[in-house]
Each structure stands twice: as structure tokens, then as C-alpha cells.
Amino acid sequence: MQRILSAALLFLLASSLSGQEALSLWQPSQKSPGSWMELPADALSNAIVQVDSSLLAANKLLLLGDQTVLLGTPEKAFGGGWVTQAELIGDSDAEVLLAWNGSVVAASFRSSSRHFQLAWAGNGLHRVTELPTTSGFRCGTDLSHAINTPKPEAAPGGGGPRHHESIDVLIVYTPQALLGHGGSSSSMNNAINLGVKQTNNTFANSGVNQRIQLVHTAEMVGYTEKSGGSGFSSMLSELTNGSGVLSTAHTLRDQYGADFVTMLVANSSYGGVAWLMTNVSASFEKWAFNLVTQFSANRDWVLAHELGHNMGCAHDRQNSGGSGAYSYSYGYRTSGSPSYRTVMAYAPGTRLGRWSSPNVTYNGQTLGRANQEENVRTLNNTYSTCENFRDKQPILAVPTLLAGFSSYIQVFNTTPGDKVILGLSLTGAGPTNTPYGSALLTMPIHASPKLTADSAGEVNLNWNVPNSLKGLPAWFHAANITTSVLTNAETRTVL
Template identity: 35%
Template sequence: MFLTLDDAGLELRSLATEQQTGRYRVRLNRGLSDVFMPLSTVRLSLPKGDEYEVIRDNQITHPSGSFTWFGYLRNHGDDYRVVITTRRGYAFGRILTPSGEWLLESDDSGTWLINPQEAGWLPDNLSDDAVPPPFTGEPITPDSSTDKRLPTTPGESAQAQVDVSSTVDVMLLYTAGMAARYGSGLQARLDNLIALANQAYIDSQVSLTLRLVHIAQVSYSETTSNGTALDDLTNGSDVALASVAAWRNQYGADLVALLRPYNKVSHNSCGQAWINGSRGQALDASNGFAAVSDGNDTGGSNYFCDDYTLSHELGHTMGNQHDRGHATFAGAYPYSYGYGFDGEFGTIMSYLYPRVGKFSSPLINCLGNQSCGVADYADNARSLNNTRTTVAAFRAAQSAQPPVTESPTTTSSLLTNISTRGWVGTGDSVMIGGFIISGSAAKQVLITAKGPALAEAGVPAVLNDPMLTLYNSNGQAILENDDWGTASNAANIQAHGAGPRYGLESAILTTLAPGAYTAIVRGVGATTGNALVEVYDLETSNTASRLVNISTRGWVGTGDSVMIGGFIISGNAAKQVLITAKGPALAEAGVPAVLNDPMLTLYNSNGQAILENDDWGTASNAANIQAHGAGPRYGLESAILTTLAPGAYTAIVRGVGATTGNALIEVYEVQ
């Protein structure tokens, strides 16, 4: 998954001495996201020689275009999590292993894999970061009836909640210091912080999801204490924060957080937030604010604030407190406390380390067979399940607006990426990818042909040296590349982040007029093997043109050599698509050895098979498939006509009865 760069020593020489050890410049194999099979296993190689197998169990595409991949170490359950977010060449993440913790961070100088212990980084405690709101009334005595003052699940004691999940809308504000620290990677950093919190809720059996509805830069001071920042944020008492209340209403933000680069001397803590519901008071929307310090100390010390700080501070705004040994005031309930044993583990709300990405709960284990909490004593998960519906109603939900201007701002969606993995043979068995650009304006696209990168995902018999040729609708070869680094615009290909990393892989970055195009992947010297062809829309905000049809023709084998097509729907609205798998029809075009009976299975980003078809005429909506005009004509061919939410999807074509042959997979946008 990671490759340490050969010039790492040169790159590290410009850093301060204390930052050289434990900090490795790396390059993430970002293309792997396109070839993951459902619940696939990928090899994780760390700089010190540690090797792990990571099982993917979830992936999401954020409205901003960021992509987050979630997994866990084989044979360790969800105790040792891997969470990685990428966007436009920037990557952020966290890897917890039995031998220690690793952090993945990017800035405009590159991407770095950091071992905090080896680097001498010290996690700063959060000091007195939890502040009880101003006392406004008589306290409610914390007794067995306390739970009843907030919505709960009937019969809720120390048992898992099973009702519908609540969505809490979050607005994140950041300073110029944050923008300078992360550069163009800032959006990926913010998306990763939200993803970490949401995965922690899942692993803790909390029926809650954070939704990022707005981000904005504010010209607030980098050096006021977090206590002052919290007051200014809550009251709008600083001119830089005067618009916060209006923004909160406009975007329907239930919770608001201000993020600044950590400064140990001036901030006095890693954050500060109101303990909503403390001292027996009801939860109040006016207390839904948090100040958060992020990353390592700008003052040069070895202290840092870890990437669960946002999750921790928002936990306070929803009624949670620290572990009992570090809690000055109570939370919303008598059991709203974190848990752990110093030196063994600490849950997110605790001050104990090493920290695990879970909230305290007696229903789950932390790092083995140790309980993550104690019933009626330390159970942040139960507390969150109680308070979530109240917090989710702090503001009326608005139409979720994408956090960045590059995303569509109207109710729309687009096909933005197609990738197909399959066998590249010779002659008529090369891989052929087709796509159509509709509209009235030219569109910039990136087309890649990868082979060696697949080996890192465990794919056997890869095509070591793929060559890529692009044809127009007249069948004329208009562009060709063998070895992407030889291209005149190689620097631009590399900057995109989705381009190849291996020198023998190929790429074409170009701007094309509306029309139909074909990309053919061959092996140099008539070599053969598994390869991946990809087409990326680099101008999703360009509504004057769009990708409306994407298809790939190739050989369908068995086992690891089936045809795997992936596509991404971007935007903020559902999209109706028609997906087809054709074989017999290819014979009409003179293609030999066709797959006579293709079967089609569609998977969502969680790796779950959501739809399947063998023989399109058996589908309940076969008449609609036929009416579209692009559906199959042969009874043994397959099709799926469905409406899909924005996200990443995978379509796999197999031969019924383990048969093999040439086949065509297509994805059509249905207006």
C-alpha cells in the first residue's frame, strides 16, 4: 500500500533533526481503490518492515470528492483499524497495529507516514477541555429516571440500540494557519476527521452519523487560548466570527467547530467544548460549539493533538465526559464517562493512552478481550445513543450543500470515473475501453492503463508493460503513450494523483471535444496479463459537457481473471443507470471466442452485492430495459437498470458455469 521513496534521505535532510526519525516520505498506491474486490485483502507494508493483511470493510465517496477507505488487520477484528482518505493526490489516515500507531499526513511538500513514538511525538493531554455551560436552572438529580428526560430506545440499559440512525450536521471553520499547514490537502484532512468519527460510532454500536454540511475559512487569531476561542465562537464576540450564527442557521448545522493548528503555549489544551447536559441541565443547541487544536505544535515542541480530537470535543457537545479519573464535572448521564487503563488502552473520551477509535461501552471489546466500558458506570456509547436525536434536532436540516465549490451546487449527479480490470490478451483479446462525451464544450480527461500496481492488491499475472492508444469516432489513432513518464505533460499527470506510479504504466491527459472515443490497452511486445483501464472526468464542475456512456470490452476468465468494472457517481442526487454485460452481440462485429452467457453482479461501496442479473429478460423491469434502446438483444446477455445514490460501485462480469470469452460491460446514464 505504501512505497517509501528512494530519495527519502534527501527530502528529510531539510527537516529539523528531531523530525527526521520516525517520519517517512511515502507515496500511497491511490489506484488500489479502483480494484478492490468486495471484502478484499490488501497487503500493508510499513517502513520498518512490518507486513500486515488488511481486510477492507467499507469505503465512501464524500460530496467533496474525497475517498475514504476503511479496513482492519486480519485476525484482529476491528481493534486495529486502518482509515485512509485521499483527494487529488493528498492523503490522510491512521493505522493502528500491535507494534504501534502510524499517522498518514500530506501537505504541499508531499505525503508522510509518521510513527509518533519513533519520532518522539508526545500526545498532549486535553487539559481541562470540558467546560460546563453556564448554570441556568435547578439541576436534575441523576438517578434511574434520568434517561427518561431524553429520547431513548424502550428497555434501553446496557444493550445495543437498534433504531434508525440519526444524522448530526456539522459545520467546520478553520483559520489561515490550517490552510497554510495543509495547502490543497485541507479538504481531505477535514473529510478524514469526519470519517474517523463516523467509523468510531459504527465500531461502538452508536446509531449516529456526522454529515459535513459546510466549511469556511475565518480570519480568527491563531494564538488565543482555546477557552477564549470557545467563548468567541459561541457568542460571535470576535468580528471574524460574527457570521457564525447566520451560517449555522443557513446550513442547518447542529454542531460547529473551529479548527486551528496546535500551539501548546497559547492554546493551553488540545481543545475546549461545552459539556452539554452537564449539572443535570437539558441539552441545549446554544452549547453545540467546540474549539479544536489540530496536529503537531507550531511552537516546535514534541507535543501534538491527535486526529481523534475533533471526535472527542464533539463528544462533549453531545453530553460525554472523560474517564472518571480525569473528569471534573459529570456528563449528561451518571455513566457518560470514558474508560481505559493507562498504558493499555483508552477510549476516545478518555485521557488514557494508547487511544483506540471507540467510545466506552460494556458491549464491545478494546484490544482483545478487555471490555471497553462498565455498565452504568462508563458507557459513552449508551449516552450518545440517548442524546443523538436531540442533538440532530438542534437545527432544522437544510439541503446538504457540498463543502467545496468544485462540487455540483445544484441537485445533479454525474458519471465521473470508470475503471475496468480484466485480462489483456493479443489480437482480438486486447482490452478496449469506450466513452462518450456529450454536450457543447470540450472536457479534460485522464486515461490510464495500469498493470504492475495490481500486484500490490494481490492480483496475479499482471500485464507488466501496458501501452495505451486513444482513437476518435472515425477510428483514427489520435494519441498514444507507452510509459507515462515520457509524456510531455508527465508532471501534470503526476499532480492529479490518480495517475500511474510505475514507469512502465501508461497515461494520456488531454482535452477532448464532445464525441465518442475508444482507448485500447495492449501489452508491449504482445505480452499478456491482467490490467486496469481508467477514465477520469477532471472537470466535474463543467456542466456544458459530461460523460454519459462508458464501456469496456475484454476477456472474461475465471477466478481473479473475471472482468471487474468500477464507476463513480458524483454530485448530490440519485442517478438512474443502465449496466449491461454482453457477449453474443460481439460475434456480430466479428469478435471471436465470445462469452456466450455473461452474468452481472453489482456491488456498493461496502462490498455488498445489491443487484444481480443472469439473462436480462428475467428482470422485473425488462420492458424498461428494452425501451432504453441500448439494452441487450440476446436472451443470455445481462442487464441491470436501477437508480443509485452518489458513490462508488463495482460491476463484476462472470461466465455462467465458469465459462470464458470476450465480453462487453457498459454503463449508461439514463436521463
């Protein structure tokens, strides 16, 4: 009934916009992209296009190729960009997501009959890649990745309704993975923001209480990937142990208070691999790591799948080789026709962005059996352990700064009502002693007035960047003065 109402509301909204012409987000281009980029092995076709990012506005009808969509309200995303969900006219079940930062745009389009992605190609161009509608994703997680940690904790009694608590995630990437985005960190962040949005959509569509929150992204400069399927497990071990330059990931995890760490790699032997939590224990925090190929960062719900392993979810019974956190922590594949499978389940069947549960249905088919396949219940029960792997830290996010334009500087991961001060130095990175600790700012420090965190625990400051700062560096540090905790420090050169 809810899907019928959603479709009806979408039809009425589209009808009210019937006088609005649907403009094409991109046009074919004969220009050459800025760099060579490897395509997914199963790509059906690709085309170079010119994108008009100025068309990305709320409640606008757009053509994505030959598909008409209605854009939703953009949300601020990590890295100073934006992300939004769109509705495919005539198909309320389709998932259409877009992310952008300036002129660099990414999109993921998936319906029952089409699957394509838009990504940066360099030289001011983008690439549209058509993909199969049936996922060929293979996960590298097997029994060797099942972690039996000591002192298992009893399952919570109910996993009752909560209000979208967040689990903090750090996503790092290799230099080779960045090459897959033409060396553009904006393109990489777009793909990551889409993957985070997709993951949270699977939670929302299944009745999972929590959401993931991206606290930071970073390149693992100097890291060289391992090749082949065995290389996947080797890289996961190196990430987990903080070997060599990957010690940076552990430093960042502590700095940003990330409960989980994902590393994106260029190796595509698997879609991903992760440690599987089989006992619900705080001591699993040292294993809360996973790998995802950069081709799957925002495809086929692979990021959700690998994080699901970390949170205690196993594959479907026929392909798991063992249980996850509980006896019911399995994915599910329906036996009806057509056949569907949940986030954690293997083929055959059409993959859905849903988690297994007897309370979740799709096209009239139930996506789990009570006490048999309940990954929704698993996630709701393991949440309180997972979100405490690291203490939450207030996070300062500073976008690209353009002289003569306004920029939103954000502090998030605070408690609603907390008081925050933002400091700016134009002379250096300090340090300077303050009542809240050692600020990485050199005197004189330009301080904002006390700012109050909103109901989401966020502070947003709109700064009109003076033209006189063009070409100059600026150093930022903020403090949650309610808790006397400093954020991370950030440096930007004004463009």
C-alpha cells in the same frame, strides 16, 4: 466471536487475492516539499514520499510502508473526495483509513504496535510521520466549561435501536491551521473526512445509534489565533460568541443547518476543548461548539472526544471533576492488565476507539459498569436533543470541475423519495425568483429533470463537463421541490 469470524473472513479474502501483488502506495523521494510544515511535538520520525494515487481502488492489496492492507470500497466524501477503510492483513483490530481528492492523499494507520499518518507536503509530495502508539492527547475541558442550561429535559426511556440517524456538523479552520496542510484545502478536507470517519467508527464499534454528517467546511479568513493554553479557552469563547470574523461560522451554521461547530486550530497546547452539556436541553445549542488542534483532526479520536463533551459525556471519574449529562456519563479505564481506556478517559492505559458501556468489551475486558460509566447510553439518550439544535437543510455539494471529465454533483440531507431539481447558470449569480425562493442564478438557467432522493436521502448527478467550459465560472443552486426549500448555492471555475 465476532472478531474471530471477522479475522477468519479477512484471511479467506486475502487468500483469494493471494495471486495479487501488493503494490507500494508510496516511494521515498529526495525532492523538497513545497512549504515548511510544523510536525506534531511527539513525532518520532518523518519521511518525504511520492504517492501513486492511481492505486487507490477497492479490493486492492497495498503496501503502506512495510504494512500490507486490503482496501475496502471507496465512499464519496465531502469536497468531491473519497474515503475508505482498509484491513491490515493479520490484525483485524487495527484501524486503517485513507482519504483522497485527486492526487492529494491522506492516511491514518493505527495498530497495537504502529501509528503513522500520511499527509500532503506540497510540490506533489507527501509526508509520512511516525507517532507514538500511546496517546499524549490532553483535553482543555474542565469545570469552567460545564454548562448548566435551563429547563433540563428528562432522559428518554430506552435509547432503543435506531438506524444511524445523523447529527450535522460544520467544521471550520483558521488560516494558521490551513498552513499546516501547505495551504491546500484538499489536504485539509482529507484530514477532516478521516476524522469524521474515525468518529463514526467509534459509534459503530460501541453500539451508539447516531452518526455525524459533515455538512460544510470553510476557512475563517482573517482570523488570528491566540497562543498558549489560555488561548484555547479564549478562542472557544470567540467562536461561541461569533466574535469578529468568526461571525461567519454562525452564518454558515444557520445556512447549512449544523447542529455542532468544530474549529480546527494550529495551537497545539491542548488536543482540544469543548463546552460540556450537563443538562439535556435544547437551549444548549448556543454552546454546541468545540476546538480541535489540526494535528489531532484525525488522530487519537480527539474529534470524537470533543464532540462527546458537547453531547453530554464527561472524562473518567478520576479526571472529570463533575458529571456530564447524567450520573453515569463518565469515560472508563479498565483495571486489568493490559489496561485500556475509552474515548473520554485519561491515561494510563491504551486508548481505544470505544465508548464506555457495560455492554462493550475489548480483549475480554468490559469497558464500563452499569449505571456508573455509560457514555454509549448517554449518547443514545442525548441524540434526539442534539440532532434538533438546527433544522436539517438540503445540502448541495459540487466538487472540483475538470473540463472533459465527469463529476458527481450531490444533494444530500433530504428525505428518501424527495424530488430535487439542480440549476446551472453560466452567466451569473442572479438572483432569480423561483417558486422555491430566490435562486442565486442568472437567466438563462439550465435545469435538470426531477431527480429522486435515494434511500440515504441523497441525489447524485453525473455531469460530463464540456471542454468548452474550461476556464469559465459556473453557478449552481438546487431545490428540494417536495419541501419547497432551496439548498446552498455554489460557484466553481472549470479547470
